[in-house]
Amino acid sequence: MLFDDPEIEETIASVLVPVAVPGAYTYKVPAGQNVVPGTIVKVPLGPREVIGAVWDIEPDAAINPKKLKTISRVYETTQPLDKDLRRFVDWVANWTLGAPGMVLRMVLRSEEALEPEPPVPGVRRIEGAQPDRQTAARSRVLATMEDGFAWTKSGLAHAAGVSSSVIDGLIQQSVLEVVSMPAAPPPPRPQLDFAQKDLTPAQTAAAGGLIDSFDRGAGVSLIDGVTGSGKTEVYFEAIAEALRRERQALVLLPEIALTEQFLRRFEQRFGVYPAEWHSEITPKNRARVWRGVASGDVRVVIGARSSLFLPFKELGLIIVDEEHDTAFKQDDRVPYSARDMAVVRGHISGFPVVLASATPSVESHVNADVGRYTLYQLPERASGAALPELKAIDMRSEGPERGRWLAPQLVHAIKDTFAAGDQSLLFLNRRGYAPLTLCRTCGHRFQCAHCSAWLVEHRFQKKLVCHHCGHTEPVPETCPSCQSANSLVACGPGVERVAEEVSDLFPQARTLILSSDLPGGPERLKREMKIVEEGGADIVIGTQLVAKGHNFPKMKLVGVVDADLGLAHGDPRAAEKTFQLLAQVTGRAGRVTGGGLGFLQTYNADHPVIKALYRGDKDAFYKAEIESRKVAGLPPFGRLAAVVVSGPDKVFAEGYARALARAAPSDEAVTLLGPAEAALAMVRGRHRYRLLTMAPRQYDLQSYLRQWLGKGPKPTKGLRVQVDIDPLHFL
Numbered sequence: 145m146l147f148d149d150p151e152i153e154e155t156i157a158s159v160l161v162p163v164a165v166p167g168a169y170t171y172k173v174p175a176g177q178n179v180v181p182g183t184i185v186k187v188p189l190g191p192r193e194v195i196g197a198v199w200d201i202e203p204d205a206a207i208n209p210k211k212l213k214t215i216s217r218v219y220e221t222t223q224p225l226d227k228d229l230r231r232f233v234d235w236v237a238n239w240t241l242g243a244p245g246m247v248l249r250m251v252l253r254s255e256e257a258l259e260p261e262p263p264v265p266g267v268r269r270i271e272g273a274q275p276d277r278q279t280a281a282r283s284r285v286l287a288t289m290e291d292g293f294a295w296t297k298s299g300l301a302h303a304a305g306v307s308s309s310v311i312d313g314l315i316q317q318s319v320l321e322v323v324s325m326p327a328a329p330p331p332p333r334p335q336l337d338f339a340q341k342d343l344t345p346a347q348t349a350a351a352g353g354l355i356d357s358f359d360r361g362a363g364v365s366l367i368d369g370v371t372g373s374g375k376t377e378v379y380f381e382a383i384a385e386a387l388r389r390e391r392q393a394l395v396l397l398p399e400i401a402l403t404e405q406f407l408r409r410f411e412q413r414f415g416v417y418p419a420e421w422h423s424e425i426t427p428k429n430r431a432r433v434w435r436g437v438a439s440g441d442v443r444v445v446i447g448a449r450s451s452l453f454l455p456f457k458e459l460g461l462i463i464v465d466e467e468h469d470t471a472f473k474q475d476d477r478v479p480y481s482a483r484d485m486a487v488v489r490g491h492i493s494g495f496p497v498v499l500a501s502a503t504p505s506v507e508s509h510v511n512a513d514v515g516r517y518t519l520y521q522l523p524e525r526a527s528g529a530a531l532p533e534l535k536a537i538d539m540r541s542e543g544p545e546r547g548r549w550l551a552p553q554l555v556h557a558i559k560d561t562f563a564a565g566d567q568s569l570l571f572l573n574r575r576g577y578a579p580l581t582l583c584r585t586c587g588h589r590f591q592c593a594h595c596s597a598w599l600v601e602h603r604f605q606k607k608l609v610c611h612h613c614g615h616t617e618p619v620p621e622t623c624p625s626c627q628s629a630n631s632l633v634a635c636g637p638g639v640e641r642v643a644e645e646v647s648d649l650f651p652q653a654r655t656l657i658l659s660s661d662l663p664g665g666p667e668r669l670k671r672e673m674k675i676v677e678e679g680g681a682d683i684v685i686g687t688q689l690v691a692k693g694h695n696f697p698k699m700k701l702v703g704v705v706d707a708d709l710g711l712a713h714g715d716p717r718a719a720e721k722t723f724q725l726l727a728q729v730t731g732r733a734g735r736v737t738g739g740g741l742g743f744l745q746t747y748n749a750d751h752p753v754i755k756a757l758y759r760g761d762k763d764a765f766y767k768a769e770i771e772s773r774k775v776a777g778l779p780p781f782g783r784l785a786a787v788v789v790s791g792p793d794k795v796f797a798e799g800y801a802r803a804l805a806r807a808a809p810s811d812e813a814v815t816l817l818g819p820a821e822a823a824l825a826m827v828r829g830r831h832r833y834r835l836l837t838m839a840p841r842q843y844d845l846q847s848y849l850r851q852w853l854g855k856g857p858k859p860t861k862g863l864r865v866q867v868d869i870d871p872l873h874f875l
């Protein structure tokens with residue numbers, strides 16, 4: 145808050161700055177300037193200047209005003225951050241035990257956005273002026289400019305079909321003049337009734353329920369619909385309702401690679417593209433979206449988890465699609481779950497939140513069971529197509545010969561699918577060629593120098609890569625340990641190796657690897673997704689990227705190369721994650737036309753998860769999983785918080801973790817496990833130890849942790865303590 149003291153005749157204010165300190169700092173407000181809570185400012189902080197915001201905290205009037213620094217800039221062109229957003233920032237900080245300034249940083253990501261968009265240089269015809277010599281190109285330019293409007297140089301060059309040097313020539317001759325044009329006009333608004341599909345009865349009921357939910361203010365709905373049931377069409381109607389009510393809408397997606405298809409579908413429904421917000425958009429577009437969201441010009445945003453922190457002027461709906469996806473959890477800096485925080489943001493501002501999935505998280509499932517969330521079920525595909533028929537292949541008795549990864553039954557099915565002109569997908573959640581490389585002569589294994597992880601061979605790039613820190617090294621000619629030549633062998637399959645086998649077996653087929661780390665980045669992925677969607681590939685080999693929400697109309701067969709991959713972890717969610725991933729990926733088969741077929745290659749055909757999958761018994765899976773969580777006191781029946789200690793020195797880090805554990809306040813309700821060396825014991829040269837606290841559902845674990853870490857030994861010598869509330873990953 146502001147503080148006026150007539151005695152000192154100076155105004156001071158609390159400013160939240162983007163550093164990891166618990167509170168705000170006090171600054172002097174420059175004379176003649178006015179700030180209110182939420183005003184965005186630039187302030188000196190040590191040797192640098194940072195962007196922050198005036199906050200709802202009493203400034204410290206006890207500090208000698210002579211010692212206070214002055215706000216160096218007040219951003220008057222942007223609206224102050226509104227009260228709901230400020231409460232949201234405080235809420236997230238409080239929940240995650242993060243510093244509020246670090247949460248605010250996620251709001252103020254784009255400094256460029258705080259300035260008005262600079263005008264664009266353009267050119268205009270000078271009345272009556274003629275070039276010394278008329279050429280065909282010049283005539284085309286002048287004809288294009290007949291309407292007298294200003295053009296951008298590149299726009300004009302393109303429209304007239306000339307090179308920019310032609311335009312420069314005309315400027316030189318004073319036929320055209322350089323003018324400054326206003327920045328881009330606001331984007332066109334979505335049209336509510338542009339092209340609405342005829343919804344099926346189940347879709348109509350769900351859409352109607354979502355529309356009615358706006359009258360109830362805050363509240364969460366869960367759309368639980370099988371793959372291909374048309375969940376997107378349903379929540380599009382909720383978006384239309386938000387727009388009808390003059391509110392903005394936000395759609396969170398777990399994966400950037402999904403946005404392309406989503407953008408096109410949105411355009412088919414609403415006639416325009418929504419705004420995008422994720423790590424791949426340019427700084428200029430990022431600034432535009434930020435400004436547009438704040439001014440209200442942008443009505444719908446589709447984005448990654450960080451879009452939750454955009455300063456919407458009048459947000460009235462959040463959709464979290466594929467809500468079970470663990471990509472919604474941010475693990476570093478401020479660890480938070482975008483799905484859970486979306487629910488919080490809706491609650492603070494009193495608007496509905498919609499979660500959608502074919503395989504809801506156990507948490508959301510339970511919330512729907514007990515009536516905290518309103519459940520809408522879509523048990524059938526919109527096309528009427530049957531769900532795929534699934535079979536387990538027992539790799540012990542029906543597996544392939546040594547050195548091969550695809551069982552004869554699966555190969556046979558691919559052959560039939562290819563012969564029928566349909567697509568097959570082989571799914572393996574392992575990037576690269578082989579997960580482990582070793583020397584046949586001496587047994588040397590290639591390990592990352594900075595992490596406790598094997599290096600993964602990427603044959604296309606001719607490199608060994610660490611998937612945890614990104615370290616790469618060339619594949620050596622000889623073994624670094626025993627110097628034998630040609631002695632390195634690849635162990636186990638990655639997608640590249642499966643692709644090699646496929647090319648061997650089906651040389652005539654068009655094969656494609658979809659993996660996030662191939663050269664070409666997201667642009668290439670987008671292109672390739674589109675190729676698959678349009679039927680331009682016969683056999684696709686993909687990592688978990690392909691499991692997520694895509695609609696590949698021609699895909700008939702899905703083969704899961706290693707269904708057991710996720711089951712072995714010491715992760716309380718291993719069963720849930722495996723079930724979700726495999727149900728999603730097999731759900732890619734036969735979405736439009738039916739007749740889909742799926743194979744699960746497994747060494748555990750009797751495992752409850754595998755059984756539930758091939759029997760298509762989703763209810764049985766959830767029932768058993770919920771029961772076992774209840775018995776074990778695991779989420780959502782109990783609460784978890786992880787504390788990860790890391791440091792450059794192993795002995796020191798472990799000693800500190802033990803001292804921290806000893807300092808834990810004793811409380812009957814809280815169980816403390818560890819410290820234990822993390823499954824990933826070293827990452828980027830830092831040794832890691834994990835502590836895990838468990839408590840009953842209603843227990844205030846945050847207060848416990850605050851008290852514990854507040855009075856426990858302080859980390860020194862490069863040690864770091866990271867708190868992770870509701871952890872999803874246990875590496």
Ligand code: ADP
Pocket residue numbers: 341342343344347369370371372373374375376377526527693695
């Ligand atoms: P989900 O997200 O539930 O997996 P989608 O929303 O992607 O399903 O829908 C699957 C396919 O069915 C899409 O191609 C979509 O356009 C189509 N579809 C959905 N609902 C309808 C409908 N009511 N009429 C016609 N096509 C529909």
Ligand code: ZN
Pocket residue numbers: 583584585586587588623624625626627628631
């Ligand atoms: Zn060797």
Ligand code: ZN
Pocket residue numbers: 592593594595597610611612613614615828
């Ligand atoms: Zn590494």
